[in-house]
Amino acid sequence: MRGIIFASNRSVEEDDHMGVRKGPWTEEEDSKLANYIATHGEGHWNSVARFAGLRRTGKSCRLRWLNYLRPDVRRGNITLQEQLLILDLHSQWGNRWSKIAQHLPGRTDNEIKNYWRTxxxxxxxxxxxxxxxxxxxxxxxxxxxxxLLEQIQASSQYQPVQPNLCISITASATQQDMCQSEVPSIESSCDIQVPSSSYTGSQVLNSAENGSDLFPQLGWDVQGFEQGNDFGAVDSLESFLNEENILFLQQQLCDDLSCV
DNA sequence: AAGTAAAGCAACCGCCTACTT
DNA sequence: CAAGTAGGCGGTTGCTTTACT
Incomplete structure (x- = not known):
């Protein structure tokens, strides 16, 4: 666990006046906090800090528990499905990290926020x-x-896609959209909505495979966009924005989108 | 091998809201 | 109703690791 090694190697700052510790958590502190919560449950964080023998603020205890010690916290790379979900939910809700995190079991708002920023x-x-x-x-x-949808579909040949994964890609995230999209729709298929019409996930996939132009509003040629690119790579982000694609997108952004 | 820059991420800070007194 | 407090959230910081020169 990188975090524990990380924490144990760093110095811990201490507020002399209040006796409150700051900085990285030690294994001993983690153990105290986890044991206390295992016995008494979550909540009342100031009490947790006091009665668990931790010279931390309640806030610090809560954060440590939620972001690191909680047993159902998932660690490791963000999957393709999760990436897609993050992009979709962020397009609806903006920087509502905790709200987005609620739809990614085991992921914390902090982790999603870091993913977005980095x-x-x-x-x-x-x-x-x-x-x-x-x-x-x-x-x-x-x-x-x-x-991302295409990659998920491709990878699902080898491992099942999350059954309740549903993405609704909206044309523009207006205030009205955001109000109407409080809860993502739960469907068995993936609905992709583009400005003038609506496509299912499989249509998007077929379109991409066949090279048909699914995005006429932008004047983008999907087939041309893909040529010469390795989209079989696992990491969608890095493979998506390789040098060639970046140049292509920059050109499209300048030529087409400014006129929309 | 050493130095530097960039990336990744844990943790803190300040603000806001809800609840209690 | 006002004041105080706790919890939650988004933004930011700064340390460690990794990649590059």
């Missing part, structure tokens, strides 16, 4: 556009997310 924003920078811009959001909806 991976997604990085890609926006490579495209030389703001992550909040319409251009980047469109790139996500019309290229990146369908691509």
């Amino acid at each position: 991976r997604v924003i990085k890609q926006a920078k490579q495209l030389k556009c703001d992550v909040k811009s319409k251009q980047f959001r469109d790139a996500m909806r019309y290229v990146w997310m369908p691509r």
Whole structure:
């Protein structure tokens, strides 16, 4: 566990006046907190901090438990399905990390937030556009997310896709959309909505496979976009935004989207 | 091998809201 | 109703690790 090694090697700051410890948690502190919660349950974090013999704030205890010690916390790489879900839910709700995390069992809001900041924003920078811009959001909806769907479909030949995974890709995340999308729809298929019409996930996949133009509003040629690219790679993000694709997207963003 | 930059991530901070007194 | 408190959330920081020169 990287975190424990990480924590044990770092110095711990202590507030002399209050006797409150800050900084990384030690194994001993983790053990005290976990044991206390195992006996008394979660909640009343200030009491937890006091009665567990921890010189931490209640907030710090809560955060440590939720983000690290909780038994159902999932660690490791974000899967393709999770990436797709994060992109979709973020397009609906914005930076509502805890709300997004509720739909990714075992993932914490902190982890999703970190994923977004380190991976997604990085890609926006490579495209030389703001992550909040319409251009980047469109790139996500019309290229990146369908691509993720395709990869999920491809990988499902070897391992089953989450049965209740449902993605609703909306054309534009207006305030109205956001109000209407409080809860993601739960369906057995994946509905992809583009500005003038609606496509199912399989249609998107077939379209991508056959090279038909599913994104006429943008004037993007999916087949052309894909040529020469290795989309069989596991890491969708890095394979999606290789140098060739970035140049292509930059060109499209300049030529087409500015006119939409 | 050493130095530097970039990436990844745990933890803190400050604000907001809900609840209690 | 107002004040105080606790919990929750998003933004940010800073340390460690990894990649690169």
